[in-house]
Amino acid sequence: MSDVAAVDSTAGAAELQLEPFRVQLTGYCYRMLGSAFEAEDAVQETMVRAWRGLDRFEGRSALRSWLYRIATNVCLDMLNGSKRRARPMDLTSAATPYPSTLTEQPEATWVGPVPDGQVLADGGDPAEVAARRDSVRLAFVAALQHLAPRQRAVLILREVLAWKAAEVAELLGTTVASVNSALQRARATLAASEISATDPVKPLDDEQRALLARYVDAFERYDLDSLTALLHEDATLSMPPYELWLRGHEHIRQWLVGHGAGCRGSRLVPTVANGMPAFGQYRPAPDGGHEPWALQVLEISDGRITGLNSFLDTRSLFPLFGLPERLDA
Template identity: 45%
Template sequence: MTGIDIRRPDSPVGSSSMTVGAEFATRTAPFRPELLAHCYRMLGSIHEAEDLVQETMLRAWRAADRFDERKASLRTWLYRIATNACLTALEQRGNRALPTGLVGPSRELVLNPPRYPEISWLEPIPDVLLGNSADDPATVVAARSGIRLAFIAALQHLPARQRAVLILRDVLAWSAAEVADLLDTSPAAVNSALQRAHAHLEKVAPMLDQMSESLSPDERATVDRYMHYFGKADMRGLAEVLREDVVIEMPPALVWFAGRVDVLEFFTGKICAEPGKWRFIRTAANTQPAAACYLRDAEGIYRAQSIHVLTVTDSAIDKITVFLEPKLFVRFGLPATL
């Protein structure tokens, strides 16, 4: 088959164009979750990733008459369009970051740290957008692999093309020849870029290969205890679920704290004054456990406050990334108030 049987956007509108347009949507829809994950890995932003997936589909629609299924699968063709769109976008935008990648830990207690919305911050991606058991297993695996927050943060340290090579080779398991064809380069150049990417990631995030993609029952219980103790303002209980070297960061605040003592001191100043002031809903982001945090206002209404993305190791929490952005709750399918 040569080309996809659809009309170009400038074709006359009619029932036939609606039919073939529906066919195009039906054939490309299964790839949306993994393309969203791919663009998110490249850009570090769920908002920008969604825009780039839309752009990918629009470009595919416009170029459908030039698609030759004898030369490449529809999936490969869509990845080519998406990757090139991301590379173009990265030429015009800076890398995204977390506070731990910009400054050292605070040596002083700062209870109300200033926020820096002008910095391009890394964003979490809700697991609900990455497909579910009802979807094709292969596309779900492609969407959920290599999506953990630490990995996405580490990718931001790589040049754009190295980032693309690493994702396509290591996460999606494409061959060097396939990646070379997509990027219009040689397999030797792809392998060289991959080696440089591995060497750089080993410097900035040497523990990445030890991170698990799933939680044990004990680790899930740890997350529940974290939400319970936080809501009760129970510092002794929180101390039991935090590793000694635990880290907390809170974009768009630049300040972050390292070590159980400093983290608990910060928590004491922020949450201990009034038990019951906070409520949580369990959720998930970046294939990690997360907690949607609601803060009670003067009228007794619990309003969306932040998303806590948790990294759990050996049944204890070793990193808490608090995204202080209530607008994220819409992406997670969560209510604004309780």
């Protein structure tokens, strides 16, 4: 075998060993970083470091633990000195539907959406699947950003991934007592953040499927009476990269009549983000057809829509979610 063939064979064997961990590592890094794109970069760096060091991996710990140690160090390096990502609701008070200006913030400001397939492995116990979906909800990931990076890692590893305290202590190079103390502080911080309750996606739930069908019908017809009837009275509307957010279905209605009137005639293409129903929104284009406008991620509780999160960076997000570049007439 030639040297080139030997190298290719070794690389292929390493990839076979490492690749099965990609989705779970991406989910971990996304919860740590709050960005699908940063999580992808972090996992790629993790894989490169692991590939380079695989011949020195002595197997004293499980391969999974070793990869998580590398991923944790990569995330901690990326978080060093950076500002925490947030949602508009974390930064400002609710606005009126008639703002004089719209303030835009850079992408690094916001907790962004992520496709389920990138961070959630298929199959498994239904209860575990539901718990994994719950742990990538926008509200939960945003709450995690309030934690110091090492506390964040402790809480994700212990509460989300169900690692033992001794395993986390070994990964972080600290003591079980320190891990337990960090977990207590992290729990207290999350409890104070008052994470909003939402229902997980239930593909076979007829009630939720009917709610989403009514939402699509009302939005595409721009029937604001029907649309408002689907919203919780304290529902929120946010539109990153803008700071502005609204609370209450009356304010949301007034926005859609005024500043948001360009959404009239939109079409919605379904997808799933962060364990929640989502839609690619396409507004009418001047030359016919429909062009990308927003990725809508809906939050639902008790049969009503409690949050309508419209992410406007379609240039980055639509390819990530496999959504069409435009819809023909």
